[in-house]
Amino acid sequence: MALINEIQIGAYPKFNGMTMFRKYNSELGFNPVYKFIDDNTLSMDSKIIVNYIEYYKNQAGVEIIELRKYKNYIVPNQPATYKQIDVEVEPVTYYAVGEVITPAIFENDVETFPAVLGTGVEVKTPAKLEKQTIVDKPAWPAANGWFLSIARSPITAQVGIMDGIEGTLSALPLDIPNGYVLQSPL
Numbered sequence: 001m002a003l004i005n006e007i008q009i010g011a012y013p014k015f016n017g018m019t020m021f022r023k024y025n026s027e028l029g030f031n032p033v034y035k036f037i038d039d040n041t042l043s044m045d046s047k048i049i050v051n052y053i054e055y056y057k058n059q060a061g062v063e064i065i066e067l068r069k070y071k072n073y074i075v076p077n078q079p080a081t082y083k084q085i086d087v088e089v090e091p092v093t094y095y096a097v098g099e100v101i102t103p104a105i106f107e108n109d110v111e112t113f114p115a116v117l118g119t120g121v122e123v124k125t126p127a128k129l130e131k132q133t134i135v136d137k138p139a140w141p142a143a144n145g146w147f148l149s150i151a152r153s154p155i156t157a158q159v160g161i162m163d164g165i166e167g168t169l170s171a172l173p174l175d176i177p178n179g180y181v182l183q184s185p186l
Contacts, residue, residue: 003162007169015067018056022169024162025051025070046077050165071178073168 009020028051035043054069168182 005162005166007166009170009174012056012174015056015064018058018064018067020174021055021057022172023053023055024165024169025053028070028072030161030165042077044077044079048075049073050075050168052165052169069178071176073172073176074179074181075168076181 004024004026007022009022011017012020030051031049033045033047033049035045037043049072051070051072054071055063055065056067057063172180
Protein backbone atom coordinates (compact mmCIF):
# COMPACT_ATOMS: atom_id res chain seq x y z
CA MET A 1 0.00 0.00 0.00
CA ALA A 2 1.23 3.44 -0.90
CA LEU A 3 1.68 6.01 1.81
CA ILE A 4 -0.34 8.45 -0.31
CA ASN A 5 -3.11 6.82 -2.34
CA GLU A 6 -4.84 8.12 -5.43
CA ILE A 7 -8.59 8.26 -4.70
CA GLN A 8 -10.79 7.63 -7.74
CA ILE A 9 -13.94 9.74 -7.43
CA GLY A 10 -15.69 8.85 -10.67
CA ALA A 11 -16.71 10.14 -14.09
CA TYR A 12 -17.08 13.90 -14.28
CA PRO A 13 -19.89 14.86 -16.68
CA LYS A 14 -18.67 18.44 -17.31
CA PHE A 15 -15.42 17.18 -18.83
CA ASN A 16 -16.83 14.57 -21.23
CA GLY A 17 -16.90 11.90 -18.55
CA MET A 18 -13.19 12.01 -17.74
CA THR A 19 -12.41 10.37 -14.42
CA MET A 20 -11.83 12.63 -11.41
CA PHE A 21 -9.17 11.75 -8.84
CA ARG A 22 -8.13 13.30 -5.55
CA LYS A 23 -4.86 12.93 -3.71
CA TYR A 24 -3.41 14.33 -0.50
CA ASN A 25 -1.05 17.19 -1.32
CA SER A 26 2.15 16.07 0.34
CA GLU A 27 3.96 19.32 -0.50
CA LEU A 28 1.53 21.49 1.45
CA GLY A 29 0.26 18.80 3.86
CA PHE A 30 -2.20 19.70 6.57
CA ASN A 31 -2.07 22.73 8.81
CA PRO A 32 -3.51 22.55 12.33
CA VAL A 33 -4.51 26.03 13.48
CA TYR A 34 -4.61 26.07 17.27
CA LYS A 35 -5.98 29.13 19.04
CA PHE A 36 -5.91 29.11 22.81
CA ILE A 37 -8.38 30.76 25.19
CA ASP A 38 -6.05 30.16 28.12
CA ASP A 39 -3.23 27.76 29.00
CA ASN A 40 -5.61 24.77 29.20
CA THR A 41 -8.35 25.47 26.65
CA LEU A 42 -8.43 25.43 22.86
CA SER A 43 -10.79 27.87 21.17
CA MET A 44 -13.64 26.66 18.98
CA ASP A 45 -11.98 28.80 16.27
CA SER A 46 -9.27 26.14 16.07
CA LYS A 47 -9.33 24.05 12.91
CA ILE A 48 -7.33 21.78 10.66
CA ILE A 49 -6.77 22.73 7.02
CA VAL A 50 -6.11 19.72 4.77
CA ASN A 51 -4.60 20.35 1.34
CA TYR A 52 -5.30 18.06 -1.60
CA ILE A 53 -5.02 17.90 -5.37
CA GLU A 54 -8.01 17.33 -7.64
CA TYR A 55 -7.21 16.15 -11.17
CA TYR A 56 -8.67 14.37 -14.19
CA LYS A 57 -7.51 11.56 -16.43
CA ASN A 58 -8.72 10.81 -19.94
CA GLN A 59 -9.78 7.36 -21.14
CA ALA A 60 -6.16 6.43 -21.81
CA GLY A 61 -5.34 7.10 -18.13
CA VAL A 62 -3.29 10.23 -18.88
CA GLU A 63 -3.68 13.18 -16.50
CA ILE A 64 -4.76 16.44 -18.11
CA ILE A 65 -2.36 18.80 -16.31
CA GLU A 66 -4.30 21.94 -17.34
CA LEU A 67 -7.32 20.81 -15.30
CA ARG A 68 -5.37 20.15 -12.08
CA LYS A 69 -6.66 22.09 -9.05
CA TYR A 70 -4.96 22.63 -5.71
CA LYS A 71 -7.63 22.75 -3.00
CA ASN A 72 -8.19 22.34 0.71
CA TYR A 73 -10.97 21.44 3.07
CA ILE A 74 -11.37 22.55 6.68
CA VAL A 75 -12.14 20.36 9.65
CA PRO A 76 -13.67 22.71 12.23
CA ASN A 77 -13.47 22.34 15.97
CA GLN A 78 -17.20 22.00 16.53
CA PRO A 79 -18.93 20.87 19.71
CA ALA A 80 -21.89 18.50 19.65
CA THR A 81 -25.32 19.71 20.67
CA TYR A 82 -27.77 17.51 22.53
CA LYS A 83 -31.52 17.53 22.94
CA GLN A 84 -34.08 15.48 24.84
CA ILE A 85 -36.80 13.69 22.91
CA ASP A 86 -39.56 11.25 23.85
CA VAL A 87 -39.07 7.88 22.20
CA GLU A 88 -40.70 4.51 22.53
CA VAL A 89 -38.24 1.93 23.68
CA GLU A 90 -39.14 -1.66 23.01
CA PRO A 91 -37.18 -3.90 25.35
CA VAL A 92 -36.29 -7.31 23.92
CA THR A 93 -35.68 -10.29 26.15
CA TYR A 94 -34.52 -13.74 25.12
CA TYR A 95 -35.72 -16.79 27.05
CA ALA A 96 -34.45 -20.34 27.13
CA VAL A 97 -36.71 -23.17 25.95
CA GLY A 98 -39.08 -24.19 28.74
CA GLU A 99 -38.03 -21.35 31.05
CA VAL A 100 -40.96 -20.13 33.14
CA ILE A 101 -41.12 -16.38 33.52
CA THR A 102 -42.46 -14.71 36.64
CA PRO A 103 -46.00 -13.31 36.74
CA ALA A 104 -46.89 -10.02 35.11
CA ILE A 105 -45.92 -6.70 36.66
CA PHE A 106 -48.60 -4.04 36.96
CA GLU A 107 -47.96 -0.30 37.10
CA ASN A 108 -51.00 1.95 37.69
CA ASP A 109 -53.36 -0.94 36.83
CA VAL A 110 -51.63 -1.47 33.47
CA GLU A 111 -49.87 -4.73 32.72
CA THR A 112 -46.36 -3.74 31.63
CA PHE A 113 -44.57 -7.09 31.51
CA PRO A 114 -46.85 -10.08 30.94
CA ALA A 115 -45.98 -13.53 32.18
CA VAL A 116 -44.74 -15.78 29.38
CA LEU A 117 -43.48 -19.28 28.95
CA GLY A 118 -40.08 -19.24 27.22
CA THR A 119 -40.02 -20.91 23.82
CA GLY A 120 -36.40 -20.32 22.93
CA VAL A 121 -37.31 -17.49 20.57
CA GLU A 122 -37.33 -13.73 20.90
CA VAL A 123 -40.11 -12.45 23.14
CA LYS A 124 -40.81 -8.75 22.94
CA THR A 125 -42.24 -6.98 25.94
CA PRO A 126 -44.49 -3.92 25.56
CA ALA A 127 -42.92 -0.63 24.57
CA LYS A 128 -42.54 2.15 27.10
CA LEU A 129 -42.33 5.86 26.40
CA GLU A 130 -39.29 7.44 27.98
CA LYS A 131 -37.01 10.42 27.51
CA GLN A 132 -33.66 9.87 25.89
CA THR A 133 -30.89 12.30 25.07
CA ILE A 134 -29.77 12.26 21.46
CA VAL A 135 -27.06 14.15 19.63
CA ASP A 136 -28.67 16.87 17.53
CA LYS A 137 -25.43 17.97 15.83
CA PRO A 138 -22.52 15.50 16.04
CA ALA A 139 -19.13 16.88 17.00
CA TRP A 140 -16.06 17.49 14.88
CA PRO A 141 -13.53 17.71 17.72
CA ALA A 142 -10.82 18.32 15.14
CA ALA A 143 -8.40 20.59 16.85
CA ASN A 144 -9.08 19.32 20.36
CA GLY A 145 -8.95 15.67 19.33
CA TRP A 146 -5.78 15.89 17.30
CA PHE A 147 -3.97 18.29 19.58
CA LEU A 148 -4.83 16.56 22.83
CA SER A 149 -3.88 13.15 21.43
CA ILE A 150 -0.32 14.31 20.64
CA ALA A 151 0.35 17.29 22.93
CA ARG A 152 1.57 15.46 26.02
CA SER A 153 1.00 11.76 25.44
CA PRO A 154 1.81 9.08 22.87
CA ILE A 155 -0.45 8.80 19.84
CA THR A 156 -2.99 6.01 20.03
CA ALA A 157 -5.49 6.13 17.20
CA GLN A 158 -7.97 3.68 15.70
CA VAL A 159 -7.05 4.77 12.16
CA GLY A 160 -4.11 6.60 10.69
CA ILE A 161 -4.12 10.25 9.70
CA MET A 162 -3.85 9.34 6.01
CA ASP A 163 -6.80 6.93 6.32
CA GLY A 164 -8.92 9.74 7.75
CA ILE A 165 -7.87 12.21 5.06
CA GLU A 166 -8.39 9.73 2.21
CA GLY A 167 -11.75 8.65 3.62
CA THR A 168 -12.85 12.29 3.66
CA LEU A 169 -11.54 12.92 0.12
CA SER A 170 -13.52 9.96 -1.19
CA ALA A 171 -16.73 11.17 0.51
CA LEU A 172 -16.61 14.79 -0.71
CA PRO A 173 -19.08 15.54 -3.54
CA LEU A 174 -17.85 16.09 -7.11
CA ASP A 175 -18.32 19.87 -7.17
CA ILE A 176 -16.84 20.96 -3.87
CA PRO A 177 -15.51 24.52 -3.50
CA ASN A 178 -12.00 25.24 -2.31
CA GLY A 179 -11.92 25.85 1.44
CA TYR A 180 -15.05 23.77 2.08
CA VAL A 181 -15.81 23.50 5.80
CA LEU A 182 -16.84 19.95 6.68
CA GLN A 183 -20.36 19.66 8.01
CA SER A 184 -21.25 17.61 11.08
CA PRO A 185 -20.72 13.91 10.57
CA LEU A 186 -23.85 11.88 9.97
